[in-house]
Amino acid sequence: MNALLFYGFGATAVLASLLVIAQKNPIYSVLLLIASFGALSGLYVLLEAPFVAVIQIIVYAGAIMVLFLFVVMLLNAPHEDTEYDERVHPLLRPGPMRFGAALAIAFGIELVWALNRNGGEAGPFAGGAVSSVAAIGRSLFGPYAFPFEVTSVLILVAMIGAVVLARKEEP
Amino acid sequence: MVGLNHYLVLSGVLFSIGTAGVFVRRNLITILLSIEIMLNAVNLTFVAFGRALGSADGQIMVFFVMTVAAAEAAVGLAIVISLFRHKESLNPDSFTGLRW
Numbered sequence: 069m070n071a072l073l074f075y076g077f078g079a080t081a082v083l084a085s086l087l088v089i090a091q092k093n094p095i096y097s098v099l100l101l102i103a104s105f106g107a108l109s110g111l112y113v114l115l116e117a118p119f120v121a122v123i124q125i126i127v128y129a130g131a132i133m134v135l136f137l138f139v140v141m142l143l144n145a146p147h148e149d150t151e152y153d154e155r156v157h158p159l160l161r162p163g164p165m166r167f168g169a170a171l172a173i174a175f176g177i178e179l180v181w182a183l184n185r186n187g188g189e190a191g192p193f194a195g196g197a198v199s200s201v202a203a204i205g206r207s208l209f210g211p212y213a214f215p216f217e218v219t220s221v222l223i224l225v226a227m228i229g230a231v232v233l234a235r236k237e238e239p
Numbered sequence: 240m241v242g243l244n245h246y247l248v249l250s251g252v253l254f255s256i257g258t259a260g261v262f263v264r265r266n267l268i269t270i271l272l273s274i275e276i277m278l279n280a281v282n283l284t285f286v287a288f289g290r291a292l293g294s295a296d297g298q299i300m301v302f303f304v305m306t307v308a309a310a311e312a313a314v315g316l317a318i319v320i321s322l323f324r325h326k327e328s329l330n331p332d333s334f335t336g337l338r339w
Contacts, residue, residue, distance in 0.1 A: 074241045078249045085253055085276050090262035101272050110278055115246070115290045120298050121283075127305055132275070132312050138317045140268055143323050168262025176255025183247050188327040192240040196293040207295045210301065219306045226310035233317035236324075 073114055080107035094140045098133055105129045108179055116197035246287035251325035266328045267319045271312065278308045 084104035087192070091097045093097035105128050208216055251314055253276060260273025280299045289297020319329070 071241045074245060078245075081249070082252055082256065085256045088272055088276065089264060089269065091269075093270075094266060097269055101275065104276070105279065108269050108283060110316060111246070111249075111283060112286055114241075115286050117286050117290065117298050117301075120286055120301050124282075125334065127309065128275075128279075132309055135312055135316060136268065136272065139320060143268075143320070143329070148339070165263045165265075169259050172255050172262055173314055178251055179251035179255065180248050183251060190240055192242050193290055194293065196294065198295040198298070204295050204298055212299055215303060217331065219303060222241065222310055223306065226313050228258035230313040230317040233303050234320045 070114060076112070077107045077110040080104070091131070095137070098136045098140060102129045102133050102135075105133070114201040118199055119201045185208065243287055243291045246283060250280040250283040250287070253277075254281070265330050265332060267322070267331055270331070271315050271319070274311070274315075275308065278304060 081104050084100045084107065088097045088104065091100065105124060108157045109121045109124040109129075112118075112124060244325060257275075257277035257280060258274045260276065261270050264270055264273065282304055285297040285300045285304070287297075289295065289300075322334060
């Protein structure tokens with residue numbers, strides 16, 4: 069049952085991610101990425117990490133992707149403008165892009181080969197997963213209290229930076 | 240039986256899909272989305288290792304990665320908006336102001 073769910077969610081995530089980079093219209097890309105995040109959230113549930121699964125949906129699919137969708141609709145630029153023919157699919161265009169795609173595929177093959185070289189850690193997980201939100205919270209405000217506070221400064225800086233960058237210039 | 244290696248291979252595949260997206264696409268929004276795919280592949284690795292080691296640290300790292308991803312998305316999209324105001328284009332090849 070677990071294996072079936074793993075392969076289902078994994079195939080959904082990979083397929084949706086492939087479609088994200090194959091879409092011409094960024095709005096479809098954003099919506100497919102939300103589907104991919106939903107599948108990843110299912111994988112987190114299989115890994116007995118319900119807290120991560122929930123914040124994946126609420127924060128990633130709910131907040132960050134809405135930000136992306138908002139910008140895509142604000143800019144209203146549905147098509148890529150390149151020197152290449154519009155009718156050619158973006159994945160089939162020549163030149164450095166094809167070289168880059170070949171490099172990325174080689175990178176993926178290398179990763180998979182390196183992970184499977186010694187037979188890997190193929191056995192099932194041992195018991196003793198930490199899935200209680202209370203334990204995560206205690207750890208977050210205990211040993212990780214300083215990084216947590218620094219994170220709030222990072223968010224503040226990002227907020228100010230976004231406001232300054234996106235501001236309309238005064239004439 | 241599904242073990243740690245399955246999750247690592249899946250996350251490696253997702254990461255290389257994100258890399259391919261950054262190389263192949265010529266649209267700033269799609270490139271940012273590909274970066275999000277890569278960040279999520281790394282998150283999956285963190286959670287899988289945390290599960291394998293029986294520790295909560297992996298999930299806490301995911302929390303921090305998500306925060307950084309939110310900051311990155313906000314700043315990145317602000318940069319995209321101001322670039323689009325200047326050139327009316329989302330093609331990264333058209334931004335050559337810093338080319339020597």
